[in-house]
Amino acid sequence: MKKMFIIALSIVLLTGCSLNDKKEESKQPVESNKVETKSNVTSNKESNSNIESNSNIESNITSNKPSNVVSNITSNKPSNVVSNPTTNKPSNVASNTTNNKPSNVSSDKTGTTSKGYTIEKKNGIYYIKGILVANKTYNLPSSYNPGTLLSEFNTAYQKMKAVYDKQGFKSYPKLSIRSGFRSYATQNTLYNNYVARDGKAAADRYSARPGHSEHQTGLAADLNVIDDNYGNTDSGRWLANNCWKYGFILRYPKGKESQTGYMYESWHFRYIGDLEVTKALYNNGNWLSLEEYLGITSVYE
Numbered sequence: 001m002k003k004m005f006i007i008a009l010s011i012v013l014l015t016g017c018s019l020n021d022k023k024e025e026s027k028q029p030v031e032s033n034k035v036e037t038k039s040n041v042t043s044n045k046e047s048n049s050n051i052e053s054n055s056n057i058e059s060n061i062t063s064n065k066p067s068n069v070v071s072n073i074t075s076n077k078p079s080n081v082v083s084n085p086t087t088n089k090p091s092n093v094a095s096n097t098t099n100n101k102p103s104n105v106s107s108d109k110t111g112t113t114s115k116g117y118t119i120e121k122k123n124g125i126y127y128i129k130g131i132l133v134a135n136k137t138y139n140l141p142s143s144y145n146p147g148t149l150l151s152e153f154n155t156a157y158q159k160m161k162a163v164y165d166k167q168g169f170k171s172y173p174k175l176s177i178r179s180g181f182r183s184y185a186t187q188n189t190l191y192n193n194y195v196a197r198d199g200k201a202a203a204d205r206y207s208a209r210p211g212h213s214e215h216q217t218g219l220a221a222d223l224n225v226i227d228d229n230y231g232n233t234d235s236g237r238w239l240a241n242n243c244w245k246y247g248f249i250l251r252y253p254k255g256k257e258s259q260t261g262y263m264y265e266s267w268h269f270r271y272i273g274d275l276e277v278t279k280a281l282y283n284n285g286n287w288l289s290l291e292e293y294l295g296i297t298s299v300y301e
Contacts, residue, residue, distance in 0.1 A: 109138060115295030128294050131272060132217055135291065135298040136261040139211040142184040146218035149180045153219050153271040160246040164238065172224045172235040178267065179222040182215035205263050209300070220251060220270040231266030241285060243269055244278035253287035260289045261298035 105111035120127045124141035161175040188210035194203035214220035230236040251270040
């Protein structure tokens with residue numbers, strides 16, 4: 001019995017040692033896995049830190065837009081736009097319009113101009129200082145239709161033509177009328193065609209609305225050629241410097257669009273008749289506009 005007990009005890013002790021060894025063996029991989037897992041967590045954190053660092057992608061999307069885009073949008077807009085947000089006209093437009101605006105004009109546009117000249121209305125036609133006026137402010141009735149250039153225009157024109165033709169200009173050796181009288185109906189057709197082609201804002205810079213055209217007066221004409229470069233030719237310069245001697249004016253001088261309402265037209269001449277007035281408007285070659293001289297506006301209502 002004693003021998004059997006010793007054998008049994010030995011077996012129990014051996015089995016216990018074996019189990020402890022197995023426990024230790026199984027315990028080691030667990031710890032190892034914990035370390036590895038922790039390492040992976042750290043590694044993943046580093047990976048996450050890269051993702052966080054990429055959070056500046058949004059800022060890069062913004063910064064990749066050129067920094068001058070916003071400023072260019074503003075700077076590319078003419079500086080006077082802000083000062084004149086309503087009209088987008090040059091900054092001197094508002095001041096000129098105000099300066100030439102009569103202080104006591106009635107609803108029918110009669111009264112006195114800013115220069116003190118009386119504005120008269122006869123048969124629906126406006127006269128200032130005896131000068132028939134047709135512009136964006138002062139219109140002609142649709143019924144006004146002389147049918148042709150008036151005799152006073154033709155008489156003065158023939159005198160000027162006789163002197164001009166002797167000059168012998170190469171490009172335009174003989175003075176000619178390119179476009180003379182136009183009726184209300186003709187101007188209406190022309191203007192609407194220009195609007196359809198270029199838009200209203202553009203058309204209003206170079207073409208009059210029906211009832212506002214000087215061509216309807218029978219006292220204005222386009223001479224030789226309708227071309228932006230005509231004023232730079234010998235012919236154009238001669239007319240600009242000599243037409244006043246025959247009672248004509250360069251109706252739409254360069255740099256006066258804010259006053260006349262129309263861009264520079266080196267070919268458009270208007271008969272006034274009074275040489276004192278035409279000489280004053282000529283201004284030694286620095287043409288004044290008729291609006292500037294009379295103290296009136298040229299703005300559509």
